[in-house]
Structures are given as structure tokens and as C-alpha cells.
Amino acid sequence: MSTSSVLYDHPGPRARIRNNVLSVVFGVGVVALLWWVYSKFDAAGQWEAVLWKPFTEPATWTQFILPGLWATLKAAAVGMVLSLVFGIVFAVGRLSDHWWIKVPAGAVVEFFRAVPLLLMIFFVFYGVPFLIQGPVSAFWAVVVGLTLYNGSVLAEAFRAGIRSVPGGQSEAAYAIGMRKSQVMQLILIPQAARAMLPIIVSQLVVLLKDTALGYIVAYPELLQRGVNDLAANKGNIVAAAMVAAAIYIVINSLLTALAGWLDRRSRTRGLRVPRQTRPAAAADSTPEGGATVSEPQG
Amino acid sequence: MHVFADPTNFDAYLSGFLWILKLTGASAVFALVIGVLLAAMRVSPVPVLRGFGAAWVNIFRNTPLTLVVFFCYFGLFSTLGLSLAEDLNLNNYWLGVIGLSVYTAAFVCEAVRSGVNTVPTGQAEAARALGLTFAQTLRIVVLPQATRSVVAPFGSILIALCKNATIVGTIGLMESSNVMKDLLNANGDAVIPIFLVFAGTFAALLIPTGYFFGWLANRLAVKR
Amino acid sequence: MTTGEPLIVLDSVNKWFGPLHVLDDVSLSVGRGEVVVVIGPSGSGKSTLCRTINRLEPINSGTITFDGQPLPAEGKALAKLRSEVGMVFQSFNLFAHKTILENVTLGPLKVRKEKPSVARERGLALLDRVGIANQADKFPAQLSGGQQQRAAIARALAMQPKAMLFDEPTSALDPEMVGEVLDVMTSLARDGMTMVVVTHEMGFARHAANRVIFMADGKLVEDAPPTEFFANPRSERAKDFLSKILTH
Amino acid sequence: MTTGEPLIVLDSVNKWFGPLHVLDDVSLSVGRGEVVVVIGPSGSGKSTLCRTINRLEPINSGTITFDGQPLPAEGKALAKLRSEVGMVFQSFNLFAHKTILENVTLGPLKVRKEKPSVARERGLALLDRVGIANQADKFPAQLSGGQQQRAAIARALAMQPKAMLFDEPTSALDPEMVGEVLDVMTSLARDGMTMVVVTHEMGFARHAANRVIFMADGKLVEDAPPTEFFANPRSERAKDFLSKILTH
Amino acid sequence: GGDSGTGSGGSGASGIVGKAEGQKKLVIGVKADQPGLGLQTGSQYEGFDVEIAKIIAKGLGVEEGNIEWKTTVSANREPFIQQGTVDLVVATYTINDERKQKINFAGPYFIAGQDLLVKADSTITGPEQLEGKKVCSVSGSTPAKRMQTEYPKAQLQQFDAYSKCLPLLENGQVDAVTTDDIILAGYAAQDQYAGKFKVVGKTFSEEPYGIGLKKEDKTGCEKINEILKAAASDGSYKAAWDKTLGKSGKAAPELDTTKLTNCGSV
Numbered sequence A: 001m002s003t004s005s006v007l008y009d010h011p012g013p014r015a016r017i018r019n020n021v022l023s024v025v026f027g028v029g030v031v032a033l034l035w036w037v038y039s040k041f042d043a044a045g046q047w048e049a050v051l052w053k054p055f056t057e058p059a060t061w062t063q064f065i066l067p068g069l070w071a072t073l074k075a076a077a078v079g080m081v082l083s084l085v086f087g088i089v090f091a092v093g094r095l096s097d098h099w100w101i102k103v104p105a106g107a108v109v110e111f112f113r114a115v116p117l118l119l120m121i122f123f124v125f126y127g128v129p130f131l132i133q134g135p136v137s138a139f140w141a142v143v144v145g146l147t148l149y150n151g152s153v154l155a156e157a158f159r160a161g162i163r164s165v166p167g168g169q170s171e172a173a174y175a176i177g178m179r180k181s182q183v184m185q186l187i188l189i190p191q192a193a194r195a196m197l198p199i200i201v202s203q204l205v206v207l208l209k210d211t212a213l214g215y216i217v218a219y220p221e222l223l224q225r226g227v228n229d230l231a232a233n234k235g236n237i238v239a240a241a242m243v244a245a246a247i248y249i250v251i252n253s254l255l256t257a258l259a260g261w262l263d264r265r266s267r268t269r270g271l272r273v274p275r276q277t278r279p280a281a282a283a284d285s286t287p288e289g290g291a292t293v294s295e296p297q298g
Numbered sequence B: 001m002h003v004f005a006d007p008t009n010f011d012a013y014l015s016g017f018l019w020i021l022k023l024t025g026a027s028a029v030f031a032l033v034i035g036v037l038l039a040a041m042r043v044s045p046v047p048v049l050r051g052f053g054a055a056w057v058n059i060f061r062n063t064p065l066t067l068v069v070f071f072c073y074f075g076l077f078s079t080l081g082l083s084l085a086e087d088l089n090l091n092n093y094w095l096g097v098i099g100l101s102v103y104t105a106a107f108v109c110e111a112v113r114s115g116v117n118t119v120p121t122g123q124a125e126a127a128r129a130l131g132l133t134f135a136q137t138l139r140i141v142v143l144p145q146a147t148r149s150v151v152a153p154f155g156s157i158l159i160a161l162c163k164n165a166t167i168v169g170t171i172g173l174m175e176s177s178n179v180m181k182d183l184l185n186a187n188g189d190a191v192i193p194i195f196l197v198f199a200g201t202f203a204a205l206l207i208p209t210g211y212f213f214g215w216l217a218n219r220l221a222v223k224r
Numbered sequence C, D: 001m002t003t004g005e006p007l008i009v010l011d012s013v014n015k016w017f018g019p020l021h022v023l024d025d026v027s028l029s030v031g032r033g034e035v036v037v038v039i040g041p042s043g044s045g046k047s048t049l050c051r052t053i054n055r056l057e058p059i060n061s062g063t064i065t066f067d068g069q070p071l072p073a074e075g076k077a078l079a080k081l082r083s084e085v086g087m088v089f090q091s092f093n094l095f096a097h098k099t100i101l102e103n104v105t106l107g108p109l110k111v112r113k114e115k116p117s118v119a120r121e122r123g124l125a126l127l128d129r130v131g132i133a134n135q136a137d138k139f140p141a142q143l144s145g146g147q148q149q150r151a152a153i154a155r156a157l158a159m160q161p162k163a164m165l166f167d168e169p170t171s172a173l174d175p176e177m178v179g180e181v182l183d184v185m186t187s188l189a190r191d192g193m194t195m196v197v198v199t200h201e202m203g204f205a206r207h208a209a210n211r212v213i214f215m216a217d218g219k220l221v222e223d224a225p226p227t228e229f230f231a232n233p234r235s236e237r238a239k240d241f242l243s244k245i246l247t248h
Numbered sequence E: 001g002g003d004s005g006t007g008s009g010g011s012g013a014s015g016i017v018g019k020a021e022g023q024k025k026l027v028i029g030v031k032a033d034q035p036g037l038g039l040q041t042g043s044q045y046e047g048f049d050v051e052i053a054k055i056i057a058k059g060l061g062v063e064e065g066n067i068e069w070k071t072t073v074s075a076n077r078e079p080f081i082q083q084g085t086v087d088l089v090v091a092t093y094t095i096n097d098e099r100k101q102k103i104n105f106a107g108p109y110f111i112a113g114q115d116l117l118v119k120a121d122s123t124i125t126g127p128e129q130l131e132g133k134k135v136c137s138v139s140g141s142t143p144a145k146r147m148q149t150e151y152p153k154a155q156l157q158q159f160d161a162y163s164k165c166l167p168l169l170e171n172g173q174v175d176a177v178t179t180d181d182i183i184l185a186g187y188a189a190q191d192q193y194a195g196k197f198k199v200v201g202k203t204f205s206e207e208p209y210g211i212g213l214k215k216e217d218k219t220g221c222e223k224i225n226e227i228l229k230a231a232a233s234d235g236s237y238k239a240a241w242d243k244t245l246g247k248s249g250k251a252a253p254e255l256d257t258t259k260l261t262n263c264g265s266v
């Protein structure tokens, strides 16, 4: 609401009437459209009981959807942790003072941001085995692909985040005698992680969604198990896809809501880093962003 | 490189990227239009419009694009009977464009909305204090300044769109990822060169695009 | 200096931000040509008071009349009212993507639909009056704070307002630039402009104000001529505030 | 108040930002326990001068010695020097993600490797000294500007510095909070801390400074005891500046 | 999973025979989405291919519980074998010369033929009538390739799984689904499509299903062929059929042991 008041005045009586009329007209339009879609689906027999009945059977859930969901979450969780690590390492690399760190780090990040994930997963699965002379499982193909791509995006986000920390913060840290690495670890990265939280989480949502590309290497994730395989058994592909979509939407919305909550909380408390009651022990080796952000996936 | 010396393969490679470019081009236009409309709804004073915009963004941002494209095919085309072209490839192309557009529009909407939010409140207040109407404030003061801060996110969205176009391969369009898949299958001995050619083409297309948008954003940035 | 019926009248105005009572039964009238300075501690509601007068903030109860008319709630009438009340902000709020001259002529061109040549001429004259005619074609970011604030005053004056509202116009400025802005304001006051000025510049209050109003916790606590107020504040709150502000 | 050899000595210091000559052959020495106030128009190089002393800005030529040693250029030695020179900024720069107490103890813990209990105890004592012991567990954003700046002073003092640099410590504050920060600074001065203070608060300069330095265009134009400087500035620039600052 | 087979050479002890003897384990790739042949129902796989795979494993001395099943799709079978992700592939795997360049085939254990699945009331009786019609198949599969090369006038819709073709056939967006006849029969027999489709019944290719394994593993290949011979005579082959595809009423085919491959020997 506070964002909207930037643009327009507090509505007067006429404006309120106009807004209400618009609300009703548009609302009716949307409902009519939904009804039309519903009845067309009905006419096509998409609501027939035989298509939906499988979802009332426990086996559908325990054997298809839940294992698929578990595989999705597993790949996403591992991918998230690795991308955060990758992101922080390469962000710091790109901010290095040494060109021989900065340039290669930049090249890696730019390359992986530009290559479609589909190609990457494909390559890791079919190409890398030739390089390492050994098989790569579908799980790792998906996770490595996700990590390289999302890690690169996060690296850029972190870099922007670190640069968006007001200069005064690092100056104040230098002024009390901190070294560069201390400033990075104690001041810049924690604050960047806070500031970038919304971007980080939306990237994590992207990552979770992208696990769906695992179908290309037959990784048994939600789309593969809950839609393709389930439909092969029950022939209800559209219904199965609707259920899968609903699951994705719910999980991702929860993730987004969690991010919003964390963000609001840190805003109202200044810029608080959770779980930081021990200033002495904080952030010695593990970057704090990693632990806090990926928590919900566990 | 013997793989691409074969004219059939080379043609497949070219037509794969041609599909990608066509998908990107058409979807970019539609996504921009829809996204700006959605953003207008999201910042409007009408709750239902705001709700609609928010619902759109939440649904499409949270669903895998693969599923969105899938619904375009099986929902719009197969169930609702929306046929866009007699030719199968062309039909799939347009269904892909619809999927990419509605999906990308959600991201465009958010970019525009946050662009509007980067314009300091004071700018709109000063405009209103002068007696400018809502439309004038938007047109003369807010949008010109928002546009400039939206350029960089638009660049990232365009790049993502181009890469996402490969997902239209799931409904059978022979775009570059499908072509690469076929070539890899047929040429198990040349896996790495094939990947490097395809990935390299994307990099050659998209890295300069990224730099171009960065440059443009810098040039247009409002000095405060 | 006051003549005829008052220009701005607030009657029992109340305003809440959620649970916060920001304006608590405020009544105030400002005569034509009068200069009223509003002071008070941070958060006491000074800015809010100022902003209700051109309805940048709507109020919850009470009435505000301007030039005999109650404030319109919306639409053309509200825009017209606002064009008659100039407003100057603490942070200047010049349009960052327009030159100084464009900033000054925007209102006359778009709101008043004046001819470009006329608007331009008056714009240049006003920039001259506030002493920055030579900066007309620069962008706001290229000017010093003092120059920006003077441009903002010119922008408000370009609409030929009946009254001007100033919300801490000098508190974002480097000290040596405060003077140049206060000079422009003083000359405006001398020319008979009706002004409501929120400021911490006691010098300005002393020599340019007709009345000083002291606010605390959303209430209008004192309302007195400056000499009287500074020599002998009646309330404890005012005494305390003045002692903090004047003794360093 | 000065005893023995001076603590800070700048000798013919020059600094350019690109083509801009920001410090033009500046020589200055500050004795132990001395309080030097630096004033001058915006952009004259006051902040830069201040920041060269703990080498937040490197210089192009000349020498700076602190406590008899030339400033180290980098590494451990530089970090050690900085920990011996406290610095207070205009915008407080408290670490936004740490509580007030954590802000104050961070340096002792991470730079000095003190024991947590020791650091905590001294931190609390310092917060008490600046009058905000009851805010120890809040985050910076929850404090008023005046409280934040006092916390920033405590943070600098926690390193037990030999000298303190203040760069316009009160100019981002609401007027009624300026006093509380100046009070802390005055008491520090009284306790014999060596201080270099960039400020526009002439009251503080008058009653707490041993010397006032006036800068203009990167040059050190005047250097005199406050009574002498305010009563009788020698240069035109200083006269002009004082007239702008003191007459509103 | 699957640490098998890396560097396994032609000599018996290090191929699948060696692995089966040594580790008593096998990784076998099967389809997951083809009713009647290889269908993953929850954690289980079932179908004719799966039964054949069990017979082979048994012949190699590996117990059913020690088989690790891996889902393969048409496109990833060769890479899986070449990289050692799986030891064997029994996944509607047509033996052809192109594939023989990369891997070795035992079998065939079944001769399928490409056919068409159409609506029950369709007038299409063979591939010649597909000109200008829309046909659905799976990308990377032999039937799809044959459509492209031999019947280029038909429009080909490709998906990653046959299960996606069926709703299109049902709604009339495609006129036919093409692949091997027994795969089509498996789909046509599914409950929710019962009575809606028919298999045209005029095969226009011969698709000998083989068992894929590493190109060097000649010994393994020969061993599998022996196991198949035995299965043909001891009735376990027929039992496998009856348990799966046989349920549709179709009688078990004869396993023609004279047609077994020579495992790459010249």
C-alpha cells in the first residue's frame, strides 16, 4: 500500500465510486472467463471422475507425487546450498583486487549466465562422463546444472549487494582497524545477504522451478513422476499437470512469503542477521547467508 | 567440427537458433505489453485490478515454465481447441510464444513496478503539489524516470527469455536444445564440441546483449 | 499585515496514522500576507500540518478552508487548489530528469496551459529573482543544495500561488547556503506573500515571522508573536525545546 | 594543554582527485591533548584532510606522522594505526546488522582479540559514559540520530585511541539532538583527548577548541585560537564565510 | 549409484558376467512409461521388458532383489551404456546398424513392428494414408526417425513421452500415434482409453528388440543369448509374456533362437 500511495492521491468520494465500478466490471469479466474455461474443460471431459479419482488413492501420492516431490526438494535443496556457496565465492572473486582472480571469475559467471540450463544439464549428463571417464547420475546432472546457472546469477546479485552496502559501513570498519577480509566477512557479506534476501529467494524459487528440467535426463522429480509417469499409468495428464502446478505454486508461494517475512522482520529491527547471539563466533568460516536462507528447504 | 560440416546438421543448427530468435522476438513484444498493463494494474488504486495483477504474478512466477508451456499445449490447444495455425510447427511456435509471453510478463510487471518504486516519493508529491493530475504525474514525472531504472532488469529478462525459449522444445518444436539433443545422440564421439558450439552461440548472442543493456542503463540513469 | 478574512483556516483538525494521533484538534488561521513559522520537536506533526493544507495528506476530521472554500477532495478542483498553494520541500524534489528552467515552466505549461514563450519568460524572470538565472539549462544534480532549493522556490512561484508552504526548506543545506535561501524567503515575506514555514532557523522566525506556532505531540501548544514567544515562552515544553536549540 | 612532541604532524601534504587539487600543501601539527576545530566552506577539503590522517584517503605527496611514526601504507601496520585513531562520521555509520553493544565490542573482539567478557564490560561502561547504556541491545535503526552518534563515539573510544577525528558529527542531526552529542564531545575534550573536529558548530569551537583552522580551496588559510579567530579573522575568505554562517 | 563397468574390457571376467559373479549386482535400464513393457508403478517396474531382464539377471546369477532398476528414455540409452551408468538396457531397444557402432546387442528377444494407433472410428489403414495428416511420436525414437525419412509428407508432433500423445489423439489434434505395435497395444489396453482407440495392425517395419550392453562385452552378449535360448525352451519366456502383454489376450510369440545376434563377431 505504501508503494501505491506514491502514485495517486487518497481517493475522494467520486474516485471511490469509480474504483468500485471498475472493480465490479473487471471482477465479473474475470469470473466469466474462468467460468468459460471451466465449462470448456467440462465439455472436453477433463473433470470426469476417472481422471481425478487417482488423486483420492493413497498409492498415487505415496508412489508418484510424494517421491517426485521429494526428489524435487532434494535437488533444489542441494542446488540451493551449492549455488549460494558458488555465488559468494565468485562474487568475492569478481570483487578481488587481483586481475588474475577477477577476470577468470568474471568470465565463468558471464558464460554460465548466458547458457540455457537445458543445455547445461544435458551436457553434464551426456558430455561430462566422457571427460571424467565415469557416469554422472541424473541427480548430479540436475544439481550441477542448477548450481552453475543459479550460482552465477547469485554471484551477480551478491556483487551488486556488496556494492550496495553504503560505503560508510566499510569505512567505519576500516577505521577501527579491520583488515580487508574481516570487513568482507563481518560487515559486507552479512549486510549484502540481508539486502539481497528478496533477490536471493526469488532466485531460489527459480531454482526450485528449474528442477523440472530434470525430465530431460529422466531425473524422477515432480514433473517426471507426478505428471509423465503418473499419466502413463492413469492416462490423466492434464489433471496430473494441474495438481503438480498447484503443488509448485503452494511451495514457491510459501518460500516467497517466508522471504517477505524475513525481509520485513529485518527491516523493522534494523538489519538483523538471525541467530547471531554470539558475536564472537559469528561468521568465522561459513558465510551466514548460506545457512539462514536455505533453512526452509531442509 | 566434422559434425557441422554435414550440411543437414548445419541446417538443423541454423534453424534451431532461428526458432529461438523468433520465439524470443515475438514473446518479448507480447510480454512487454502484457507486463506493463499488469504493472499498471498492480499500482492502480482499484483493489480488484491490484489483486488480479498480484495473482497473475504469483501464479506464473511460481510455476515452472515447462508446465506453463505444457498448459498452453494441452489446455489452450488440446482442450480449449485454440488452434493458431494449420501447420504443426507454426502452431507449436505460437503456443510457445503464448506460454513464454504470459510467463515473462509476470517478471516484466515486477521490474516495472520496482522501477516505479525507485522514483523517490518526493518527485510525485512535488508534481501533485504543482497541480498536475494523476495521469500527468505518471506521464511527465514518474514514468520517464522509472523507464530509465527499468532498462537493466529488462536486459536480464530478455536474456532469460531467450534461454527459456529452449523449453518450447518440450512440445516438439525443433529449437536449438532439441537439435543439440539429436546431434548428441547421433554423434556420441563429438559431445563436447557440439555442446561448445551451442553454448558458445548462446554466449555470443547473450553476453553482448547483457553489456549493451548495462551500457544503456548507465547512459540513461537519472543523476540525483 | 493581515487584511480581510483569513486565507487559510484549520478548524479542529484531527489526523491519525494508524494508532498515532499526529494532529490533535488543531485549529489555526492564517491571514492574507501573514507569515507563520511553525516550530517544535521532531515528530510533533509539523510536516503533517503543512501537508494537510494542500491535501497531500487527507485529514480524519475537522475542516480546512482555503480562500473561503473548503478543500476539495479530488479531481480538477483539487489540482486547481494545489496550483494556488506553492510548496517547498526539505529535499527540494526538483524533477531530476528536467532542466532547471523546465522544472520552473512545467506547471505553467501543463497545468495552466500557458503559451511556451510566456512561461519561459516568467520562468527566467523568477530564476533571476532567486539569483540562479545562469543555471537555467543545467540539471538539478549539477547544482549546489542552496541553488536547488532556490530553483524549487522559483518553481512554486511560477504558478503565482496565493500562499506558500515551506517544510524545513534549509535543513538539508550546508550552513553557508542556508543564508541564500533564507534571503529569498525573507524578500518574499516582505513582498506580502502569505507563508507557512516549518523551520529551525530561529533568526528567520525572529525577523520575518508575524507569528510563531509551537507544536508538540500533534497539539498546537503556543501561538504568539516571535518577540513574545522567544522572550517568554509560556509552556514547559517550549522552554525546554528552546533551551536545547539555542544553547550551543 | 599541549605536552611534549606533537601527536599528529602533516608536512606539505598534497592530494588530487583527478585534476582537482583537494589538499594544497597543507602543513599542520596537533599536540597531545589538543583540540583542533576545522571549518571552511563546502568542498574546501575538510573531510579529506580528516580522512588522510588515518589514511582512509592516501595522499599524493608530503608526509604525515602519527605519534612519531610515518603513516604505514598498508597491511597489519596500517590496521594497527587505524585502531589507534578513532573516527566519527557525519552519518554515524554504525554497523546496521549489529546491536549497539555489538557495534562497540566488535573492534576490541576482532581487531584487538580481547576476551568477550572484558570487551563487553568496557563496552557497557562506554555506553554508560555517553548516556545510552539502556539502548545496548537495540539495533542502530531503532535509535534517534543523537543516540546513534553517541554510540558511534563509544565505538571509537572502545579501541582506546590516542586521538579522535570527527567529521561533521552533528550536521545530520535534528537540532534538538545536537546538544547531547556536543556535550559528549566537550567532556572528551576536557578529559584530555586529542581531537580534530570538522564542524559548523561555532559554539563548540568557541568553548572547547584550542585552535581553529580555516580551510578554503584545499588550502589551510588561518590557524588561530578561537577567540582571536572569531573576533578578528585575518583573511577575506574567513570573514566572508563567518558572515554567511553567523548572520541568520 | 552405478559404479559398474568402468573400463570393462572384452575378456569375460570384467564384463557383466564378471560383475554379476563378483558383485552379485546389476544395474538395468528399462522404460518407465510404457504400459505392458516397462512401466514404473510406484517403486516397482513391471512389463515384458522387465520380466526378460529378470530372466537374464537370474541366468547371470543375480537375484531379483539385487537388480537396480534405472529409468531410461529413448534418447539416453546409448550414453547410459557407453558411460557405464547401466550394465544392461532392456527398453524396447531396436537393434540397428547405427546403434551397433556404439554398443553391443544381445537378442533379439522379440520382433515388434512399427504400427499406428488411431481412433476407433478412424479410416486410416496404413502409413500411406498419412500424407498431410498429423502423427505423434517420441523424439529420438526409431519410429519418429522413420516417419521423418520415409513419410515426410506427414506432419510429425514429437514429445518426450508417448503418454502425451494420447490425449491429443483423443481430442483429435493428431490423427495417429506411431511406434512399435506392442507399445501401442499397451496403451490401447489402458482402462481410461478402453474402446476409444485401435491399433491398425499393419506393421510397416521390423523392430527386433535387443538387449544393449557395452560394445566390448562380447562375452556378456554371448552369455545373454545363451540365457535367452534356455528361456525359450524352459517356458520362462512364455511365462514372462503371459504375465504381462499376454493379458491382452494375444498369444505368446515364438522366440526364434536362430535369429540371435553374433555379438559383433565378424
Ligand SMILES: Nc1ncnc2c1ncn2[C@@H]1O[C@H](COP(=O)(O)OP(=O)(O)OP(=O)(O)O)[C@@H](O)[C@H]1O
Pocket: C017, C020, C022, C040, C041, C042, C043, C044, C045, C046, C047, C048, C049
Ligand atoms: N506516512 C506516514 N505513515 C505513518 N506515520 C507517519 C507518516 N508520516 C509521518 N508519520 C508519523 O507522524 C508523526 C509526525 O510526523 P511529522 O513528519 O509531521 O513530524 P515533524 O514534526 O515534521 O517531524 P520532523 O521535524 O522530524 O520533520 C511522526 O511520529 C511520524 O513518524
Ligand SMILES: Nc1ncnc2c1ncn2[C@@H]1O[C@H](COP(=O)(O)OP(=O)(O)OP(=O)(O)O)[C@@H](O)[C@H]1O
Pocket: C174, D017, D020, D022, D040, D041, D042, D043, D044, D045, D046, D047, D048, D049
Ligand atoms: N572520492 C572522491 N572523488 C572525487 N572527488 C572527490 C572525492 N571526495 C571528495 N572529492 C572532492 O574533493 C573536494 C573536497 O572534498 P571534501 O569532502 O574534503 O570537502 P569538505 O570541505 O569536507 O566539504 P563538505 O563541507 O561539503 O563536507 C570536493 O570538491 C569534492 O567534490
Ligand SMILES: [Mg+2]
Pocket: C046, C047, C048, C167, C168
Ligand atoms: Mg518534518
Ligand SMILES: [Mg+2]
Pocket: D046, D047, D048, D167, D168
Ligand atoms: Mg565534508
